[in-house]
Amino acid sequence: MGELLNRDAIINLVIFALLVAVALGAHLAGDGFTVTLATKAAIFGLAGVGLNLALGYGGLISFGHAAFFGIGGYVTGILASHASSGMPVVTLPFTIMGSNEMLGIWPVAMLAGGVAALAIGALSLRTSGVYFIMVTLAFAQMLYYFAISWSRYGGEDGLSFYVRNTFPGLNTFAPIQYFAICAVLLALALVFTAVVTQSRFGLALQAARQNSQRAVAVGIRPYAIRLTAFVLSGMIVGLAGSLYADLNRFVSPAMLSWHMSGEIMVFVILGGVGRLCGPVAGAAIYILLEHVLGGISDYWQALLGLLLLGIVLFAPGGLIGIVTRRGRHA
Amino acid sequence: MLLAEQALNGLQYGMMLFLMAAGLTLVFGVMGLINLAHGSLYMTGAFACAAVAAATGSFWLGLVASLAAAAAAGALVEVAVIRRLYARDHLDQVLATFALILIFSEGARWLFGSFPLYLKLPPSLSGAVVLPGGLHYPLFRLVIIGFGAAVAVGLWWLITRTRLGIRIRAGEADREMIGALGVDIARLYTIVFALGAALAGFAGALVGSIQSVQVGMGEPVLILAFVVVVIGGIGSIKGAFVGALLVGMTDTLGKALLPGLLSQVVEASSAKTVGASLASVLIYVLMAVVLIMRPQGLFGARG
Numbered sequence A: 001m002g003e004l005l006n007r008d009a010i011i012n013l014v015i016f017a018l019l020v021a022v023a024l025g026a027h028l029a030g031d032g033f034t035v036t037l038a039t040k041a042a043i044f045g046l047a048g049v050g051l052n053l054a055l056g057y058g059g060l061i062s063f064g065h066a067a068f069f070g071i072g073g074y075v076t077g078i079l080a081s082h083a084s085s086g087m088p089v090v091t092l093p094f095t096i097m098g099s100n101e102m103l104g105i106w107p108v109a110m111l112a113g114g115v116a117a118l119a120i121g122a123l124s125l126r127t128s129g130v131y132f133i134m135v136t137l138a139f140a141q142m143l144y145y146f147a148i149s150w151s152r153y154g155g156e157d158g159l160s161f162y163v164r165n166t167f168p169g170l171n172t173f174a175p176i177q178y179f180a181i182c183a184v185l186l187a188l189a190l191v192f193t194a195v196v197t198q199s200r201f202g203l204a205l206q207a208a209r210q211n212s213q214r215a216v217a218v219g220i221r222p223y224a225i226r227l228t229a230f231v232l233s234g235m236i237v238g239l240a241g242s243l244y245a246d247l248n249r250f251v252s253p254a255m256l257s258w259h260m261s262g263e264i265m266v267f268v269i270l271g272g273v274g275r276l277c278g279p280v281a282g283a284a285i286y287i288l289l290e291h292v293l294g295g296i297s298d299y300w301q302a303l304l305g306l307l308l309l310g311i312v313l314f315a316p317g318g319l320i321g322i323v324t325r326r327g328r329h330a
Numbered sequence B: 001m002l003l004a005e006q007a008l009n010g011l012q013y014g015m016m017l018f019l020m021a022a023g024l025t026l027v028f029g030v031m032g033l034i035n036l037a038h039g040s041l042y043m044t045g046a047f048a049c050a051a052v053a054a055a056t057g058s059f060w061l062g063l064v065a066s067l068a069a070a071a072a073a074g075a076l077v078e079v080a081v082i083r084r085l086y087a088r089d090h091l092d093q094v095l096a097t098f099a100l101i102l103i104f105s106e107g108a109r110w111l112f113g114s115f116p117l118y119l120k121l122p123p124s125l126s127g128a129v130v131l132p133g134g135l136h137y138p139l140f141r142l143v144i145i146g147f148g149a150a151v152a153v154g155l156w157w158l159i160t161r162t163r164l165g166i167r168i169r170a171g172e173a174d175r176e177m178i179g180a181l182g183v184d185i186a187r188l189y190t191i192v193f194a195l196g197a198a199l200a201g202f203a204g205a206l207v208g209s210i211q212s213v214q215v216g217m218g219e220p221v222l223i224l225a226f227v228v229v230v231i232g233g234i235g236s237i238k239g240a241f242v243g244a245l246l247v248g249m250t251d252t253l254g255k256a257l258l259p260g261l262l263s264q265v266v267e268a269s270s271a272k273t274v275g276a277s278l279a280s281v282l283i284y285v286l287m288a289v290v291l292i293m294r295p296q297g298l299f300g301a302r303g
Helices: A007-028 A032-057 A066-085 A102-124 A129-149 A175-198 A200-210 A212-217 A222-248 A258-271 A278-296 A300-314 A318-324 B002-031 B038-056 B059-080 B090-112 B139-161 B163-173 B175-180 B185-210 B218-232 B237-263 B268-293
Strands: B128-131 B135-138
Touching (some): A032 A200, A032 A258, A066 A102, A066 A258, A102 B268, A129 B090, A175 A200, A175 A222, A258 A300, A258 B090, A258 B218, A278 A300, A300 B090, B002 B139, B002 B185, B002 B237, B038 B059, B038 B218, B059 B185, B128 B139, B135 B139, B139 B185, B139 B237, B218 B237, B218 B268
16 A cells, blocks of 8 residues: 555656646637647657656667657558558558558557567667667667658658548547547556566566666576567557657658657656656656747757756756655666 | 769768767767767857858868867866766766757857858869869868878877877776876866867868758767767777778768669669668668677777
8 A cells, every 4th residue: 555655656646637637627728729738748758658668667778769659650640641542551462451540550550669679679789888879879760761761651741641540439630539548548558567567577677777687697588578678668659659640640750850769768857767657747848848948939949958957967866856855766 | 983983972971970980989988978969069160160261261260160169169068067977877978968969059050040051162172173084073072081081090190109099098998097097087088078079070060061051960970970889889999980981881882873773673763762762771781780790899899
């Protein structure tokens, strides 16, 4: 019981409740724009939750998670555009038609994110430290340049689809209903993360982060454990990318850019590394800052940079760390 | 003929990447720091060159300014921020230097605006020369190759033949020990960082002269420099040199030749698009191959 009621758990609940309250309040006030902002925060939070599994719990500093975000986005965009044109996506070795059903698109986006994470992770995890950061960054950049030169799906201009994909029983065009879809998926991902990190697998993952040699000595294989975490992380981020594509009804190489990887990382850090709801708080704060600072100055990213610098140098536990007065990985 | 020209282009590109990667690999090797803001120093050099060249009318003064401005910016950033990061983990280093990129980019946008600036080369450096075999080639690209080679020789001399070089190598091997022997480590680190920054700024000014000077110009080059460092091995100047030439050649020749080679196999229009896509990922395939064969890089000492 103590586990349920500690300060971190309460803060996790408060953060999630706040996000939902903001969206509902804005909906009742007829402010669709704020609902969309809250949706964006939920989606970015989901991406952050995915990265946090690798970065926070696994200690794998991936600077290439935009790859999975963008892959999820492109899967969605490609399936949706084929659904509207009626042309099959591929005809060999078997025919795959496009789809505009979210329930059909999500598994494909997660599968694609997971497969990409398996390939990138299998190579990158042969290295560690600074190499790992640079190699993940480079592989994401490879996909970025590939997307730019892939003229069949828009190349540099990106790919638009005009109708948001559908979900049975809901009108996905109503901002609050789309928010509900994203918030439920975010909640599921949070529960999944909470369960996984408390499982034998999660404990082994954290043991490998804290002391790799000791983990090996008790019979844990860090490579396999880390690769599994990396793949799960890629799948969650792929799902987030799919939701983001549907939010904008547009995908472009920008979703794959290294700037996106940096932003997903910032969500995790702003909130606090290795904390369940840290990325959600981080993403919400990021969106808030974008609009508050963006209103003050066109150069708001410089202010964001200063804030980020201040947090890294003086508050390594992130903003939740300030509230709980506990450092990172306490 | 086309091949010779593309090979020279690849060589020039490689030299450029070497100037970037040399600073990165030095800072990795000596201080153990991953510096994402290296691309911002590259941009600083390019803007300093453009501003001074426009104000004085002298391209040469602009080049000197690019070295000075980037070195000064590097020293300033090292003392104000980077110094606090050596003892931190890589995650903090990545974030803090990512924050620096945001500050540098927005600062440059505020000072110079979002429109690209163009540098005018002096007559003594512009135009083409006729190479043996009758190939016309832009003089300035040859000058860049010359600068790159000169820097490579200069760095080799600095690291292996001077007192500062001995200290740098000692700092790589054991930082506590050289501190105990009376070397001022804090100052040594500032010097190394400023040196790497100056090389990046110089590269920025040279590339800015053939392309354009604009906000965000540093990031694509930074990531290629990372690929170079991964291929060459962290901390190895020799590795940076070999890696840079490999990447420069692979990228340039791949983009020039792949579509043609593919058109032998498949029909022309799809060969062109598929070839362009393949060429754009070729250097990453090269990196993956090196990682599989030698995870520590071609010349990396530490695994």
